[in-house]
Amino acid sequence: MREMEGKDMATATKNSRSDAKPAPTGLAVHCRGVTKHYGAGDNKVMALRGVDLEIAYGQLMMLVGPSGCGKTTLISVIAGILDRDEGECSVFGVDYETISQRQRTLWRGQNIGFVFQAFNLLPTLTAAENAAVPLMILGEGRHSAVKKAEDVLARVGLEGRSKSLPSQLSGGQQQRVAIARALVHQPRLIVCDEPTSALDEHTGHSVMRLLKGVAMAEDRALVIVTHDARIFSFADRIATMNDGVVTRVAAPDALTH
Amino acid sequence: MSYVALRMLLGDKLKYLGLIAGISFAAMLITQQAGILVGLAHQTGAFIRDTSQADIWLMDPEVRFSQDALALKDTLLYRARSVEGVEWAVPLYFGFVKMKLPDGTRKVVQVVGLDDATLTGGPPEMVVGQLSDLRKDKALLVDATIMDTKLALRREGGRPLKIGDRVTFSDKQEAVVTATYKASRSFFWEPMVYTTYSRAKQLAPTEPKMTPYVLVKAKPGVDLHDLTQRLEAQLGVRARTNAEFDRATVNFILKETGILINFGMAVALGFAVGALVAGQMLYNFTLDNLRYYGALKALGTTNARLMGMVLLQAAVVGLIGYGIGVGLAAGLGTLVAKGGLAFLLPWQILVLTAGAILVICLASAGLCLSRVLKLEAAAVFK
Ligand SMILES: Nc1ncnc2c1ncn2[C@@H]1O[C@H](COP(=O)(O)OP(=O)(O)O)[C@@H](O)[C@H]1O
Ligand SMILES: [Mg+2]
Numbered sequence: 093m094r095e096m097e098g099k100d101m102a103t104a105t106k107n108s109r110s111d112a113k114p115a116p117t118g119l120a121v122h123c124r125g126v127t128k129h130y131g132a133g134d135n136k137v138m139a140l141r142g143v144d145l146e147i148a149y150g151q152l153m154m155l156v157g158p159s160g161c162g163k164t165t166l167i168s169v170i171a172g173i174l175d176r177d178e179g180e181c182s183v184f185g186v187d188y189e190t191i192s193q194r195q196r197t198l199w200r201g202q203n204i205g206f207v208f209q210a211f212n213l214l215p216t217l218t219a220a221e222n223a224a225v226p227l228m229i230l231g232e233g234r235h236s237a238v239k240k241a242e243d244v245l246a247r248v249g250l251e252g253r254s255k256s257l258p259s260q261l262s263g264g265q266q267q268r269v270a271i272a273r274a275l276v277h278q279p280r281l282i283v284c285d286e287p288t289s290a291l292d293e294h295t296g297h298s299v300m301r302l303l304k305g306v307a308m309a310e311d312r313a314l315v316i317v318t319h320d321a322r323i324f325s326f327a328d329r330i331a332t333m334n335d336g337v338v339t340r341v342a343a344p345d346a347l348t349h
Numbered sequence: 350m351s352y353v354a355l356r357m358l359l360g361d362k363l364k365y366l367g368l369i370a371g372i373s374f375a376a377m378l379i380t381q382q383a384g385i386l387v388g389l390a391h392q393t394g395a396f397i398r399d400t401s402q403a404d405i406w407l408m409d410p411e412v413r414f415s416q417d418a419l420a421l422k423d424t425l426l427y428r429a430r431s432v433e434g435v436e437w438a439v440p441l442y443f444g445f446v447k448m449k450l451p452d453g454t455r456k457v458v459q460v461v462g463l464d465d466a467t468l469t470g471g472p473p474e475m476v477v478g479q480l481s482d483l484r485k486d487k488a489l490l491v492d493a494t495i496m497d498t499k500l501a502l503r504r505e506g507g508r509p510l511k512i513g514d515r516v517t518f519s520d521k522q523e524a525v526v527t528a529t530y531k532a533s534r535s536f537f538w539e540p541m542v543y544t545t546y547s548r549a550k551q552l553a554p555t556e557p558k559m560t561p562y563v564l565v566k567a568k569p570g571v572d573l574h575d576l577t578q579r580l581e582a583q584l585g586v587r588a589r590t591n592a593e594f595d596r597a598t599v600n601f602i603l604k605e606t607g608i609l610i611n612f613g614m615a616v617a618l619g620f621a622v623g624a625l626v627a628g629q630m631l632y633n634f635t636l637d638n639l640r641y642y643g644a645l646k647a648l649g650t651t652n653a654r655l656m657g658m659v660l661l662q663a664a665v666v667g668l669i670g671y672g673i674g675v676g677l678a679a680g681l682g683t684l685v686a687k688g689g690l691a692f693l694l695p696w697q698i699l700v701l702t703a704g705a706i707l708v709i710c711l712a713s714a715g716l717c718l719s720r721v722l723k724l725e726a727a728a729v730f731k
Contacts, residue, residue: 164730173647173726194651201649208729212644216360217353225353229649234352273648285730 118185120281120313121147121170125179127336128165139165141336142179150310152303152326154344155317157333163317166333167283170315172200184280201229205274207284207303211266213258213273219265220245220254223272230277237276244272248302264295271302284316293322300326350650354658357638358665364634365666371630372670372706373677375623379705380678382619383698386603386612388682388691393602394595395535400441400461400470401591403564404573407438407580410587414598416459416537418443420559425584429563432583434571439464441562442549445539449517452504459541460518462549470564471530472543477512478528483545485527489516490543493529499540518552534689536602620705627670628713631663635717639724647726655721663714671706675699 128140139162147153155163168174169181172188181187184203188196205226213222221234223241228234242254248268258266267287274282284303288296300323308314316327324330324344332340359365396415397406407429409419429438442462449455463470463483471480476493483490491500497509514526524544532541544552546560565588567576573590580588589597603609635642642655650658682692 168727168730171647173729194653197646197649197651199649200647204649206644206647206729208644210640210731212640212729214353214357214360214641214644216356221353221356225645226648228350228353229645229654 118149119146120149120151121145121153121181121183121315123166123170123179123181126166126169126176126181127178128162128169128174128176138336140169140176143333143336143338145331145338145341147313147315147329149313150308151328152308152314152316154324154327154330155315155333156319156324156330159319161333162336163333164285167285167315167317171204171206171281171283172196201226202277203280205277205279205282207267207270207274207282207287209286209289211258211270213266213269215258218255218257219250219261219269219272222258222269223276225273226277226279241272241276244276245269248272248275249298263290264292264299267291267295267299268302271299280312282312282314284314286317286319288318288320288323296320296323350645350654350658351661353645354661355665357641357658358634358662364630364637368627368630368634368666369670369673371627372623372666372709373674375619375627375709376671376674376702376706377678377681378619378623378674379616380675380694380698380702381681382612382615383701384678384682384692384694385690386608386616387695387698388686388693389536389608389612390599390603391693392534392536392691393599395533396537396541397591397595397598399473399532400564402469403437403439403566404590405565405567405577405580406589406591406594407563407565407584407586408561408589412587414601415594416443416445417601418561420556420561421563421586423558423560425586426560426563428584429565429580432576432580434568434576434579436566436568437467438563438565439467439469440546440560441470441564442546442553443561444549444553444555446518446553448542449520450500450502450510451514451516452502454503456500457539459537459539460549460553461541461543462546463543464564465545465547468545472532474531476529476531480528482528483543487523487525487548488527488544489524490528490530491526492540492542493531495540496529519554522552524548524552534691536691620709623705624709624712627666627709628716631666631710631713632716634662635659635720639720640729642721643724643726643729646724647729652722656718659714659717659721663710663717667706667710671703674706675702 123143123145126140126143127138130137130139143166155166157163165174169176170183172183186199191199220238220241223245224237227237227240245251245254248271250265250268250272253261253265258269261269267290288299291299303314304326327344329341330344331338407421407425409421412419426438426440429435442460444460445457446460447455448458461470468480468483472490482488491510496511500510501507502510510526512526512529515523516526517523530543565580567573577588577590580586646655679694682694686692
């Protein structure tokens with residue numbers, strides 16, 4: 093049984109905050125019947141077979157499911173780095189199919205924050221410079237961008253490491269830099285692919301607390317792909333995927349029975 | 350984002366130095382080979398430049414280069430003197446003759462015979478003695494720089510030829526080494542000796558009333574182009590200014606000896622090797638960074654920006670590599686030129702090398718861009 097309580101969740105979140113901004117109406121992410129295949133002929137793989145998913149404003153949605161079920165493909169479509177085949181999908185009311193590649197790239201730069209599983213930090217940039225990249229992409233000067241990135245690094249517990257190169261940081265610290273990079277330009281949607289899989293339980297929890305504490309606001313949303321049952325409790329909603337479809341959306345306690 | 354592009358490039362010192370080395374190598378190879386080619390070309394005109402006190406050379410129409418002397422009638426000299434615009438005209442002997450050294454060894458030498466009255470057309474610099482020493486009996490001027498090498502007496506333990514030594518021509522005519530000179534380094538291998546016009550004609554087995562060249566000086570203010578046309582029309586010979594004769598000689602030698610093709614191929618090879626080495630390194634550098642370009646793309650960097658970044662990286666390594674390569678080639682060239690080998694570096698070579706490096710960098714940047722621009726941003730989640 094699929095639960096569709098997105099709007100209610102957004103309202104609940106809004107009420108719990110003392111933010112003066114009016115709450116946005118509608119859904120942060122709205123997908124219906126999304127399909128996506130890779131390859132052709134004998135090699136054709138149906139990665140998504142008609143995904144329905146709604147994410148409300150202010151919601152932290154986790155995507156779980158067996159390996160190969162299409163989680164990465166789905167967040168790639170949602171983040172606008174992969175074209176869907178069929179179905180509808182809009183993010184903050186924008187349907188990527190209606191805008192040009194270039195506009196989509198620029199839109200991503202403004203609205204999406206990424207935390208990649210493999211971090212993908214540029215090895216020759218310092219932690220602060222890495223975290224400042226989204227601001228520089230948006231045209232901010234290097235010095236002020238790095239200054240802002242240093243503030244964000246401090247918030248994720250990396251003060252004093254801003255001049256370190258990625259190779260001088262532990263896995264957990266690199267992940268924090270990646271998270272700082274996803275936060276620095278205050279994007280409205282953050283997508284994370286297995287952000288804690290490389291981390292021990294303690295670090296994983298502190299990363300999740302960070303993401304939840306710093307990234308969430310009533311006009312934003314967060315999607316996290318994970319295998320890691322230890323962090324399920326941080327979710328507002330958990331969507332379970334199987335073989336290219338979302339089979340169930342539930343609150344975390346419902347999932348752990 | 351220029352900063353990010355530069356950090357990507359400079360951050361990995363080893364790869365960066367490899368790239369610079371690759372481009373430098375290409376630039377050096379191209380500059381070096383082209384410099385030797387131009388140096389050789391320049392050397393072929395050495396005799397003409399050293400004999401440029403007059404303005405115009407009169408010669409048989411069949412003459413193709415300066416060492417290719419064919420005889421003209423002696424009377425041409427007098428007729429040339431009466432052509433309007435001619436200040437003066439003198440004969441110049443040139444020919445290849447067999448010379449026997451004091452130890453009995455034979456050498457083919459280039460004999461230059463200067464007008465007896467004026468000694469016009471002598472070597473640019475005397476080492477021992479003076480040009481007027483040629484007026485002494487049997488006098489001969491020898492190149493000071495080869496007396497202990499090409500002209501050393503092998504059968505006398507390799508002792509250098511020296512002032513006062515007697516040499517014979519055509520097995521009977523005797524001459525004495527009277528003074529020594531220094532000339533521009535020439536492409537032509539055979540030693541050059543100077544004597545007077547009339548003595549040269551005795552030493553060499555030539556037709557009596559013929560002269561290989563007539564040198565003509567124009568009156569002040571006379572247009573050289575007009576004068577050569579007038580001389581050709583009135584005398585039925587070929588008239589070339591110093592510059593024209595130089596150019597004709599260079600062109601002929603470069604083509605006929607295959608030097609142009611050989612060095613042209615060496616330049617092309619330098620270009621190809623350089624393009625392969627440098628292009629491959631730049632391409633590898635980009636491939637190594639592909640996942641980061643992908644991340645930048647996902648994070649909102651447009652294709653135009655990525656293109657700018659790759660081009661900036663190519664431009665930086667191109668410029669630095671060009672500077673180092675040309676610098677090395679120039680340094681090396683100056684060294685070999687001191688040793689007497691041919692090397693010249695006119696600005697045209699710098700432009701040629703710059704163009705070649707530009708092509709190499711643009712081509713490899715283009716190759717890299719084809720990968721970067723096609724990159725699926727979704728690959729970042731892999
Ligand atoms: N680039 C690709 N080319 C071909 N098949 C792919 C590609 N990416 C993913 N797939 C296939 O699509 C399916 C879904 O992949 P993915 O979305 O990565 O799953 P998950 O993230 O849940 O493990 C898998 O069967 C996978 O093998
Ligand atoms: Mg995955």
